[in-house]
Amino acid sequence: PALAPRPRRSLALTAALTMLCRALLLLVASASATNLLSLRGGQKEKEKVAIIGSGNWGSAIAKIIGRNVLALDNYDDEVCMWVFEEDINGKKLTEIINTEHENVKYLPGIKFTENVKAVPDVTDAVKDATMLVFVLPHQFLTRTCPKITGYASGCRALSLIKGIEFSETGPILISDMIKDEMKGMDVSVLMGANVANEVARDEFCESTVGYKVKAHGEAFQAMLDCPTFRVGQIQDVAGTELCGALKNVVALGAGFCDGLELGGNTKAAIIRIGLKETMKFAKMFFKGIKDETFMESCGLADLVTTCFGGRNRKCAEAFARKEGTWDEIEADKLNGQKLQGTITCKDVMVVLKNKGVEDQFPLFKRINEIAFEGAPVETIIEL
Amino acid sequence: PALAPRPRRSLALTAALTMLCRALLLLVASASATNLLSLRGGQKEKEKVAIIGSGNWGSAIAKIIGRNVLALDNYDDEVCMWVFEEDINGKKLTEIINTEHENVKYLPGIKFTENVKAVPDVTDAVKDATMLVFVLPHQFLTRTCPKITGYASGCRALSLIKGIEFSETGPILISDMIKDEMKGMDVSVLMGANVANEVARDEFCESTVGYKVKAHGEAFQAMLDCPTFRVGQIQDVAGTELCGALKNVVALGAGFCDGLELGGNTKAAIIRIGLKETMKFAKMFFKGIKDETFMESCGLADLVTTCFGGRNRKCAEAFARKEGTWDEIEADKLNGQKLQGTITCKDVMVVLKNKGVEDQFPLFKRINEIAFEGAPVETIIEL
Numbered sequence: 001p002a003l004a005p006r007p008r009r010s011l012a013l014t015a016a017l018t019m020l021c022r023a024l025l026l027l028v029a030s031a032s033a034t035n036l037l038s039l040r041g042g043q044k045e046k047e048k049v050a051i052i053g054s055g056n057w058g059s060a061i062a063k064i065i066g067r068n069v070l071a072l073d074n075y076d077d078e079v080c081m082w083v084f085e086e087d088i089n090g091k092k093l094t095e096i097i098n099t100e101h102e103n104v105k106y107l108p109g110i111k112f113t114e115n116v117k118a119v120p121d122v123t124d125a126v127k128d129a130t131m132l133v134f135v136l137p138h139q140f141l142t143r144t145c146p147k148i149t150g151y152a153s154g155c156r157a158l159s160l161i162k163g164i165e166f167s168e169t170g171p172i173l174i175s176d177m178i179k180d181e182m183k184g185m186d187v188s189v190l191m192g193a194n195v196a197n198e199v200a201r202d203e204f205c206e207s208t209v210g211y212k213v214k215a216h217g218e219a220f221q222a223m224l225d226c227p228t229f230r231v232g233q234i235q236d237v238a239g240t241e242l243c244g245a246l247k248n249v250v251a252l253g254a255g256f257c258d259g260l261e262l263g264g265n266t267k268a269a270i271i272r273i274g275l276k277e278t279m280k281f282a283k284m285f286f287k288g289i290k291d292e293t294f295m296e297s298c299g300l301a302d303l304v305t306t307c308f309g310g311r312n313r314k315c316a317e318a319f320a321r322k323e324g325t326w327d328e329i330e331a332d333k334l335n336g337q338k339l340q341g342t343i344t345c346k347d348v349m350v351v352l353k354n355k356g357v358e359d360q361f362p363l364f365k366r367i368n369e370i371a372f373e374g375a376p377v378e379t380i381i382e383l
Numbered sequence: 384p385a386l387a388p389r390p391r392r393s394l395a396l397t398a399a400l401t402m403l404c405r406a407l408l409l410l411v412a413s414a415s416a417t418n419l420l421s422l423r424g425g426q427k428e429k430e431k432v433a434i435i436g437s438g439n440w441g442s443a444i445a446k447i448i449g450r451n452v453l454a455l456d457n458y459d460d461e462v463c464m465w466v467f468e469e470d471i472n473g474k475k476l477t478e479i480i481n482t483e484h485e486n487v488k489y490l491p492g493i494k495f496t497e498n499v500k501a502v503p504d505v506t507d508a509v510k511d512a513t514m515l516v517f518v519l520p521h522q523f524l525t526r527t528c529p530k531i532t533g534y535a536s537g538c539r540a541l542s543l544i545k546g547i548e549f550s551e552t553g554p555i556l557i558s559d560m561i562k563d564e565m566k567g568m569d570v571s572v573l574m575g576a577n578v579a580n581e582v583a584r585d586e587f588c589e590s591t592v593g594y595k596v597k598a599h600g601e602a603f604q605a606m607l608d609c610p611t612f613r614v615g616q617i618q619d620v621a622g623t624e625l626c627g628a629l630k631n632v633v634a635l636g637a638g639f640c641d642g643l644e645l646g647g648n649t650k651a652a653i654i655r656i657g658l659k660e661t662m663k664f665a666k667m668f669f670k671g672i673k674d675e676t677f678m679e680s681c682g683l684a685d686l687v688t689t690c691f692g693g694r695n696r697k698c699a700e701a702f703a704r705k706e707g708t709w710d711e712i713e714a715d716k717l718n719g720q721k722l723q724g725t726i727t728c729k730d731v732m733v734v735l736k737n738k739g740v741e742d743q744f745p746l747f748k749r750i751n752e753i754a755f756e757g758a759p760v761e762t763i764i765e766l
Contacts, residue, residue, distance in 0.1 A: 204764030205648030265588030268684035381587030
């Protein structure tokens with residue numbers, strides 16, 4: 001041993017350096033992989049969720065998230081929910097929510113866990129957040145986002161907004177609108193067969209997170225999944241989101257069938273053709289669309305629910321029964337809510353006509369003809 | 384020209400021989416491709432359809448086929464329908480059908496075209512037929528087929544029978560049972576969202592022919608397709624047939640949801656998971672299964688119809704409401720018809736357990752536990 005001291009020292013040094021390097025690499029890898037490690041003190045920095053919106057669906061999801069984070073070690077207990085302030089019988093809605101733990105206006109009868117905190121100022125609501133949940137009418141995005149773009153660099157977003165925008169050249173995803181407004185923030189989406197009141201009552205249902213970045217999809221899944229609200233995930237934002245938007249058009253066709261008192265066979269055929277046209281539309285305008293997406297909750301299951309239970313179906317049934325114009329029916333049946341399917345239907349037709357491909361979408365075309373061009377409702381079956 | 388007479392004659396001879404060969408090849412190709420050309424007199428031999436069975440579904444399809452063949456040049460006008468003879472108020476059922484053109488027992492109120500001929504002897508019914516439509520309870524196959532195997536070499540078959548048989552090693556398709564009984568006859572299948580009475584009333588619906596031989600699929604499509612009964616086709620007999628069989632198991636789960644008064648979200652989730660397990664089951668036991676099959680009418684559409692309207696759903700709802708045993712409920716609700724879903728459910732579980740894969744099918748397993756092993760109905764959502 002005395003014969004070779006230098007090589008030994010050298011080996012020991014190499015080994016020490018290697019270990020140090022490995023430790024550093026591991027540290028860096030962990031930090032960059034999860035965004036959770038704070039180097040100050042080596043403590044994990046917890047995820048903090050902010051919900052932007054507090055209507056019926058926003059409140060239902062606040063109940064789920066609020067309860068879930070209490071059981072998750074790496075999520076901060078407090079969930080801030082931005083509430084557009086309103087006066088309810090002389091009291092502020094935020095105060096009612098924070099004392100009674102219930103959104104008495106939009107989700108009466110359902111209690112939040114106490115860690116859900118209503119905040120009237122959206123900038124305050126997203127303070128310290130790492131995960132933003134967008135669940136407000138998409139018309140409000142352009143005035144809300146500029147107040148919170150300061151959080152863009154550190155946050156990831158999840159959009160629960162079902163709808164779609166259109167330019168003359170094609171459809172624009174709401175998730176892409178949010179991404180643009182939020183300076184390139186990564187945006188996942190949540191779509192599925194989720195009637196808000198049923199979710200809030202803990203009835204069993206499923207939903208789908210469509211993500212681009214796998215780690216983000218997994219973080220949102222952990223935030224949402226629970227025994228009664230089962231969340232799947234798929235790497236296909238556009239496919240997931242388009243399912244959520246176009247189902248409302250198909251539901252108009254389903255409603256026409258109901259108004260004509262056609263049987264279950266006919267409605268099943270409309271649902272099937274509608275899902276196939278949705279798939280074709282998605283593939284025509286976006287890349288990376290996966291066939292499997294349409295078999296997830298966001299596709300098949302949401303479409304079935306909407307075609308049997310949704311508000312677009314209900315109004316289209318009334319239209320088929322000649323109970324009034326769309327505006328009259330909307331005012332009569334929806335208690336202030338908006339009919340999304342008719343708007344989407346018109347927009348979809350503009351895009352298809354501009355591209356000269358409307359004949360490849362016989363169901364969407366026929367629904368539009370019946371809804372807006374005076375075609376007899378009976379022609380819904382002439383496909 | 385006079386300098387080279389031989390090559391010219393040779394060329395002319397070659398040309399003539401070539402033409403002759405081409406004509407012969409064309410003749411042979413046409414004949415073998417369509418089976419329609421009779422070389423005697425060069426006249427087309429017409430297709431002749433025989434329907435084996437005359438219950439509710441058999442009668443509905445007889446109405447469609449009878450009307451269709453009248454408009455098709457290459458189909459014989461006469462459609463024979465084998466009717467199991469019964470006495471109806473002192474008259475023979477076949478006589479009533481042949482004079483009143485109505486199956487007063489199994490499809491009252493619906494008139495056949497006059498070319499549909501009821502025949503009490505199955506051997507007489509299939510005489511001269513080129514296309515056999517099997518639409519009888521599959522329990523009758525082993526006693527009926529031996530009487531008509533003499534027609535096996537020249538005929539092709541279509542099975543409308545929804546069900547499945549099981550050996551200890553795995554599932555046996557009804558179409559394969561027919562094929563075996565009929566000495567290797569090629570058998571296609573027709574499955575879809577087709578409630579017999581709605582089809583008979585000409586309500587719009589779709590169906591799917593699953594075929595092995597493309598020309599046969601096309602011939603059956605031509606025989607069946609009409610503006611209200613739209614027939615698609617796909618080269619996947621097993622996938623198409625399994626959709627028709629397993630939907631009844633899923634419908635039990637849907638009925639449990641209804642009995643528990645769960646919402647539309649829950650039922651949509653059951654339908655979606657059910658379709659995925661059907662797909663997985665098909666791929667596990669049969670080759671050549673196509674994903675697209677499950678998006679055809681036989682898959683998605685039939686499952687939706689069955690889970691909202693079928694008899695398995697109805698009886699499972701009653702079971703969930705604790706209205707009796709399966710036998711009591713069947714006797715009470717089905718007016719003599721049989722509950723297919725419970726039988727299929729048990730058989731499916733035997734096969735899955737034998738293969739040791741039951742845990743890969745949580746929905747099928749849970750439905751079986753609730754239906755036959757005393758598990759609380761409420762556990763239907765614990766998947």
